[in-house]
Amino acid sequence: MNILVIGGGGREHALVWKLAQSPQVEHVWCAPGSDGIAQQAECLPVSLTDTAAVAGLAARLKPDLTVVGPEQPLVLGLADEFASRGLRIVGPKQAAARLEGSKIFAKQFLERQTIPTAKIYGIYDSAAEAHAAVEGLAPPFVIKADGPCAGKGVLVANSRDEAQTFLSRVMDDREFGEAGSQVLLEESLTGKELSFIVLADGEHILPLALARDHKRVFDGDEGPNTGGMGAFSVDGIIPKALESLILEKVVRPTLDGMAREGSPYVGFLYCGLMLTPNGPKVLEYNCRMGDPECQAIVARMDFDFADALGAAAEGKLNRITPRWNPAASVCVVLTSGGYPGHYATGESISGVAEAEAGGDVIVFHAGTRLKDGSYVTAGGRVLGVTAAGPDLGSAAARAYTAAGRIHFDGMHYRKDIGVQY
DSSP: EEEEEEEEEEHHHHHHHHHHTTOOOEEEEEEOTTTTTTGGGEEEETTOOHHHHHHHHHHOOOOOSOOOOOOHHHHHHHHHHHHHHTOOOEEEEEEHHHHHOOOOHHHHEEEHOOOOBEEEEEEOHHHHHHHHHHHHHHEEEEEEESSSOOOOEEEESSSHHHHHHHHIIISSSOOOOOGGEEEEEEEOOEEEEEEEEEEESSSSEEEEEEEOOOOEEEEETEEEEEEEEEEEOOOOOSHHHHHHHIIIIIIIHHHHHHHHHHHHHHOEEEEEEEEEETTEEEEEESOOOTTHHHHHTTTTTTTTTHHHHHHHHHHHHHGGOOOOOEEEEEEEEEEETTTOOOOOOOOOOOOOOOOOTTTEEEEESSEEEEEEEEEEEOOEEEEEEEEEESSSSHHHHHHHHHHTTOOOOBBBSSSSTTTTT
């Protein structure tokens, strides 16, 4: 198989890394990729917002399969463009990708399918009405921008002042562009969060290893939300009975509901859950693998990932029996100073080779580029230091030892990834 991976971040580096290990895979392309990903794949420049250009590239390369990492191309209809050209792709079509593309569509879908979720307080396309509605709510409550905002369009508001400031950024200042043209207000749920990710072929489900993400920028889940500061995966995050309940009450109804509404779901489906005292409830859907959950999950895969993705594209996932390394994995994200706010780029990075020298560690490149033969920072999330171990404590220790060998000016990372779950 020759495989094309779409994207250029840490998640895509992890996908490329795992696919390249398959005995079936002869060649991997990544578009646009990155200097770091170029260690394992042939990288080709392309704009992820130009679906015709991406599909045209695939038509020239003629891959046996294309796998999409980020949500943006899917929300823009990349899978539809591929289908119109007879190209095989793992990723939902535009109508199904609305589960991530529109928080309001997702919430209304959840209600139509009677899938457990937070209560809606209101949907607003007028900034003035949204500001007024906030004054009538008792904190905490949640504000969500309707469209994709790279993980930064949701606020759990603990005060009305905090909520009003966020609304001004989203609706008045349009910090996230058209993604903030509508907002959703809903109740705040309490409990532990869980990333429940499956691979689907429109009918069959292949559950992936359970993972938990850490979204806040500082230890102890303090500070603003980010795209993700780290993740871990280990057996026993939740009891098997709860896993079965989530498949029965959330995942299966989601796929069946999408099929009934004329949008069969093919690709990765990420169910962001809150495990409340009243059972699991859906916080959000994503139409792709999480980042950095993907990095932690692929580190535990003990099966042919390329074979599974091919089966998903063919509607034959029922022939795949996934095997998971019973060990644990931890991904610690190293960020530029100031992230998720303003940050500098171009800082020289050292120690990556030393970090990987200890074994059972892989450093995935999220925001780097080569300058004069050495890597420099080129984004907010820079590297994902990912380690496996016989248990969670060992995996975390290896990841943190490796992270300690890397340096760039302003480098920041959380020290509590996987410490408690």
